[in-house]
Amino acid sequence: MAGKRVFSVCGMCTVRCPIQVEVEDGGCVFIQGNPHAAGIEGAICARGASGMALVDSDERPRQPLIRTGERGEGKWRKASWDEALDYVADRLREVREKHGPETVLFSDRGGPFKDLHEAFVRGLGSPNYSNHDASCSANVNHAALSVFGFGRKDMVYDYKNSRHVVLQTRNIFESINVKEVNDLLEGMDNGCKLTVIDIRATATAAKADDFILIRPGTDYAFNLAILHVLLAERLYDADFAAMWIENLGDLIQFVQPYTPEWAEGETGVDARRITALTRELARSKPAVIWHAGWMTSRYNDSFQVSRSIYLINALLGSVGARGGLPLASKPGDVGRKGLKKLVDLFPKPAVKRADGVGWKYRHFSSGAGLLHLAFKAIETGEPYPVRAYIAYRHDPLMGFPDPEAVKAVLRKLDLLVSVTFSWSDTAWFSDVVLPLSPYLERESIIASKSGLKPYFFCRQRALEPRFDTKADWEILCGLANRLDMTPLAFGSIEAIREYQLEGTGVAMDDFGATGMVSLAEKPKYRKVEELKFATPSGRIEIVSEKLQAQGLHSLEPYEHREGPPEGKYRIAFGRCAVHTQGHTVNNPVLNELMPENVLWLNRTEGEKMGIRDGETVEVTSGSQCGRIRVKLTEHIHPEAVFMVHGFGHRLPAETLAFGKGILDNDFMPGGLEMWDKAGGGLAMQEHFVSIRKLA
Numbered sequence: 001m002a003g004k005r006v007f008s009v010c011g012m013c014t015v016r017c018p019i020q021v022e023v024e025d026g027g028c029v030f031i032q033g034n035p036h037a038a039g040i041e042g043a044i045c046a047r048g049a050s051g052m053a054l055v056d057s058d059e060r061p062r063q064p065l066i067r068t069g070e071r072g073e074g075k076w077r078k079a080s081w082d083e084a085l086d087y088v089a090d091r092l093r094e095v096r097e098k099h100g101p102e103t104v105l106f107s108d109r110g111g112p113f114k115d116l117h118e119a120f121v122r123g124l125g126s127p128n129y130s131n132h133d134a135s136c137s138a139n140v141n142h143a144a145l146s147v148f149g150f151g152r153k154d155m156v157y158d159y160k161n162s163r164h165v166v167l168q169t170r171n172i173f174e175s176i177n178v179k180e181v182n183d184l185l186e187g188m189d190n191g192c193k194l195t196v197i198d199i200r201a202t203a204t205a206a207k208a209d210d211f212i213l214i215r216p217g218t219d220y221a222f223n224l225a226i227l228h229v230l231l232a233e234r235l236y237d238a239d240f241a242a243m244w245i246e247n248l249g250d251l252i253q254f255v256q257p258y259t260p261e262w263a264e265g266e267t268g269v270d271a272r273r274i275t276a277l278t279r280e281l282a283r284s285k286p287a288v289i290w291h292a293g294w295m296t297s298r299y300n301d302s303f304q305v306s307r308s309i310y311l312i313n314a315l316l317g318s319v320g321a322r323g324g325l326p327l328a329s330k331p332g333d334v335g336r337k338g339l340k341k342l343v344d345l346f347p348k349p350a351v352k353r354a355d356g357v358g359w360k361y362r363h364f365s366s367g368a369g370l371l372h373l374a375f376k377a378i379e380t381g382e383p384y385p386v387r388a389y390i391a392y393r394h395d396p397l398m399g400f401p402d403p404e405a406v407k408a409v410l411r412k413l414d415l416l417v418s419v420t421f422s423w424s425d426t427a428w429f430s431d432v433v434l435p436l437s438p439y440l441e442r443e444s445i446i447a448s449k450s451g452l453k454p455y456f457f458c459r460q461r462a463l464e465p466r467f468d469t470k471a472d473w474e475i476l477c478g479l480a481n482r483l484d485m486t487p488l489a490f491g492s493i494e495a496i497r498e499y500q501l502e503g504t505g506v507a508m509d510d511f512g513a514t515g516m517v518s519l520a521e522k523p524k525y526r527k528v529e530e531l532k533f534a535t536p537s538g539r540i541e542i543v544s545e546k547l548q549a550q551g552l553h554s555l556e557p558y559e560h561r562e563g564p565p566e567g568k569y570r571i572a573f574g575r576c577a578v579h580t581q582g583h584t585v586n587n588p589v590l591n592e593l594m595p596e597n598v599l600w601l602n603r604t605e606g607e608k609m610g611i612r613d614g615e616t617v618e619v620t621s622g623s624q625c626g627r628i629r630v631k632l633t634e635h636i637h638p639e640a641v642f643m644v645h646g647f648g649h650r651l652p653a654e655t656l657a658f659g660k661g662i663l664d665n666d667f668m669p670g671g672l673e674m675w676d677k678a679g680g681g682l683a684m685q686e687h688f689v690s691i692r693k694l695a
């Protein structure tokens, strides 16, 4: 049989790169990045290339399952889709009728396909749509909102044209977004300089022109000193500042005491390096990028770290600049019409959010709220009880701190449903598991991506499902049908796409040649004069009214950070290039590349305890205890230990991942209560562990 070529979208991680899949005899023979996508041009990462191993794996939910034993016991009965969807719909109806529609909570992984999810939640009559962001980028997003009035994704990192890129808490070559990696490498080929600020030497640090090893958790001090030098030496872009920055005088006064010499004492970085970096950036301005961070749910001042970064970019005039942070264009900005939104099928519910966002916490963006605060509502019943929770492509039992505390919260629910393509701790703890087809076996609604050249893109089904699994739209429209949410009860993906494309001037056939439809001829750099900041003043704001009204400081004085308690180490974590969060450890191909995580420990510290490289040690925090192999290295700060997140699986259904390595989240007792009050992100690196050599 002749092969076919299918344009689709990778689903191995949150980035969702456009891909091209070669199919022969009903099986996938090759996956590559979509050759037509700018910045991708055929490239894919190791995880993306391992998509077939996910499809081939039998160790994933293969048909709908309804719990028969206790929660988490792993006892199920198999159900048909009709039975499972009827069951979920009946339970949801009960909850809605007894307690009100607002007592249903839904969370997902955000991203370009969320419109369908939001529509579903609205159709139910609940305001409680949420996502994972409290454990990922809530702090940086709120920082962008507080400074510019728009979110972090409303700006583009224009690496290709940059002259100097600074990455702080950002491991770009291992924590991957394929286009970003390619763009930065191209920029570096053209002479762009790379400075990396990290607590350990990563693959990214190894490629940097300058690597700055910083004391964990002191980045805000470092950045305040950069601001100090920029302002004291008048190195900033004075014209840009005069035109666009509100209340600059407040910042000048505020950073006055934060000299590089002061910061050296806090960060361990030589004052001369701080001054030299500032001067170098000023020489390259405005084509400079100081990355504002991605996984920023780390400290109780992470929001201020990101905020200070945005202010540094603003002072360097890089906001809106080519080679800096130009504004992303949406379809409307290039004279086109955006996709018609499914969420608009239903009116916005009048009832307030359970997480308090938008009314109790007015400084947070209410689009997706904050999930840990919704968990608080489950726990306390305030402002109203939450009775049902749908974890959609989301595994908070592995992604949120202190899984035992999360379990205690989830136990209070009348209904917990998990929609997933692999096993996860949350799925295992659920009442019903609705198995999603892996992305190669499902199609999705049309998605839109803003950027210098905005485009629509489409995930087509490359393969027929091997097991009794379904696509997102089949599951959600199937539930909508049963719950009398008629407008969302679409009977085919074609009907949904037709609705989405209405009025856009784009037809499905237009996706045929490349899998995407570009909405602009060439990249659009909007002129500074055209910039519109969505703040009350219309300018970049150093003082945010929203923060002040909440009793928070726009300019937060730096709080001295003590070292770890005697004999303890700060827990630090991050990603590796070959795994995605907690859900690829059981993928046979990726498991072979990296079956377990190890603990990075500073060599001198290890030797003090008589620990040798490669030996297994005991890690404890509170009542939690685990064993892991040690990697002794001089390339990590002595105050911290580091492990790759997402290991330590305990599910019998995952034989490859079972018992390999440990899970960082287990060592964060009380972590649900520890979060940055200004940015909303969980503070997952405010925890310490003890290390013990085994006898």
Ligand SMILES: Nc1nc2c(c(=O)[nH]1)N[C@H]1C(S)=C(S)[C@@H](COP(=O)(O)OP(=O)(O)OC[C@H]3O[C@@H](n4cnc5c(=O)[nH]c(N)nc54)[C@H](O)[C@@H]3O)O[C@H]1N2
Binding pocket: 011, 012, 013, 014, 109, 132, 135, 136, 295, 392, 393, 394, 395, 396, 398, 399, 400, 401, 419, 420, 421, 422, 423, 424, 436, 438, 439, 573, 574, 575, 580, 581, 582, 583, 645, 664, 665, 684
């Ligand atoms: N301690 C600690 N906690 C962390 C982190 C950390 O480094 N350390 N990282 C944080 C970060 S940055 C994030 S984003 C969150 C992530 O937290 P989660 O979003 O919960 O993590 P994933 O493992 O990506 O979970 C996605 C789940 O959706 C299922 N799924 C279904 N369909 C798809 C699909 O099409 N694609 C994908 N990719 N998954 C699908 C997967 O099987 C998986 O079970 O965790 C955060 N929590």
Ligand SMILES: Nc1nc2c(c(=O)[nH]1)N[C@H]1C(S)=C(S)[C@@H](COP(=O)(O)OP(=O)(O)OC[C@H]3O[C@@H](n4cnc5c(=O)[nH]c(N)nc54)[C@H](O)[C@@H]3O)O[C@H]1N2
Binding pocket: 013, 014, 136, 137, 168, 169, 170, 171, 172, 174, 175, 176, 177, 197, 198, 199, 200, 202, 214, 215, 216, 217, 218, 219, 293, 294, 295, 296, 298, 572, 573, 574, 575, 576, 577, 578, 579, 580, 581, 642, 685
């Ligand atoms: N391969 C792969 N790629 C991914 C993902 C994946 O799971 N796997 N997930 C995607 C997602 S959801 C996200 S959010 C992004 C995350 O992308 P990043 O935010 O870049 O990822 P991380 O690896 O969590 O962390 C970056 C670095 O922060 C450092 N760090 C820790 N503490 C400190 C500190 O106090 N100061 C400083 N300066 N540095 C510190 C860590 O050592 C680590 O090298 O990656 C995305 N890409």
Ligand code: SF4
Binding pocket: 010, 011, 012, 013, 014, 015, 016, 017, 044, 045, 046, 047, 048, 049, 176, 177, 178
């Ligand atoms: S970064 Fe890799 S895993 Fe993530 S979507 Fe792109 S190709 Fe897939």
Ligand SMILES: [Mo]
Binding pocket: 135, 136, 137, 295
């Ligand atoms: Mo993330």
